[in-house]
Amino acid sequence: MKSQLSEAYNLLVTKLEAWFNAIVSNIPNLILAIVVLIAAYFIAKYVKKYVTKFVAKKVQQNSITNMIGTLSSVVVVLAGLFLALGILNLSKTLTSLLAGAGVAGLAIGLALQGTLSNTFAGIVLSFRKKIQIGHWVETNGYSGEVIDINLKDFTIKEADNNMVIIPNKMILDNPMKNYTLTTKMRVFLECGVGYESDLDHVQQLTKETICNTFDQIEKPEDVEFYYTEYGGSSINYLCRFWIDADNALEKMRSKSKAIIEIKKAYDKENINIPFPIRTLQFDNKLSVDSSKGVEKQFSNN
Known part of the structure; x- marks a missing residue:
């Protein structure tokens, strides 16, 4: 029994001495690895700061700039970690970490496929100048x-x-x-006038009204005017002109303003803008035979 305990004790001491010798022999590598990790930490902070400033000049979204800055710092820290593990001769541990990270990344990617696609799409949209x-x-x-x-x-x-x-x-x-x-938009205006109207006068009046309404139109000839069809109650036309606008709301306001001014000009010149009218016309007179109606009433009784 004493011999077994003594043997176990000797094995334990031998093992501890081996570990101690390994630690002592690897102290320079350990110190160097710690220095590398500390340096990677501070470098990551500066990298995040400068990357964030650089990306902020290209992207207006704070969420995108912060994310890219954080990713850059994480990359620097991971590079420092892998370098430190290499200095400590822990190549097997490094290989295991890389394999585990690959498997974990694949699983996370499959589970968050929709979220990741929206994330990468958001990054792409943030860098699009258009x-x-x-x-x-x-x-x-x-x-x-x-x-x-x-x-x-x-x-x-x-x-x-x-x-x-x-x-x-x-x-x-x-x-x-x-x-x-685009700094300019084209307004399309459709309307119709009565068949009794002077079409040449309507065309000229419409162009002059549009030209006088919008400052960016220099002369009436810049306004396009085309008669399109003989309608059921009017002769219809299409009027097109360019305005200075950068959104659809300005385009709608300009179209509304043009309609108002054209209506005023037409009313002043007694130009009719027809609207559909249904007329019921009875050409045949209905004849009623009162005697037959009386006989039918008695027969029903």
């Missing part, structure tokens, strides 16, 4: 001002002040009309 906060856009059946672009969704405020939240993936997968990218 889509910025404050632009007036039309996409996915909605039209309004871009209020926010974050990692999850795309927010639009419509003309009626309602907020529409659309997943970022749908923004990338569908066409978008951006009204703010």
Whole structure:
């Protein structure tokens, strides 16, 4: 029994001595690894600071800039960790960490496929110069001002002040009309005048009215005017002209203003804008035989 205890004690001492010798021999590597981790920590802080400032010049969304800055700092810290493990000759541990990270990343990616797709779509949208906060856009059946672009969704405020939240993936997968990218818009105005009207006079009056209403139209010849059809109660025309506007709301206001001024000009010149009228005309007189009606009444009784 004493011999067994003595043998176990000797084995334990030998093991501890081996560990102590390993620690002593690896103290320089351990110190160097700690220095590398500390340096990686401080470098990560500076990298995050400068990356955030750089990205902020390109992207207006704070959520995107903070995320990119944090990711850059995490990359620096992970690089320092892997370097420290390499200095300590823990290559097997490093390989295990990489394998575990790969498996975990695959599982997380499959579980959060929709969320990750919206996240990457938000990053792509944030770096697109043609889509910025404050632009007036039309996409996915909605039209309004871009209020926010974050990692999850795309927010639009419509003309009626309602907020529409659309997943970022749908923004990338569908066409978008951006009204703010152009400084001019074309207004289409359709109307009709009575058949008794002087068509040349109507055309000239309409062009002059539009020209006098909007300062950006220099002369009446800049206004396009086309008669389109003989309607049921009027001769219809299409009027087109350009205005200075960068959103659909300005376009609607200009069209409304043009309608008001054209109506005033037509009323002043006694030009009729017809509206559909239904006329009931009875050409045949109905004859009623009173005697047959009386006989039928008695027969029914």
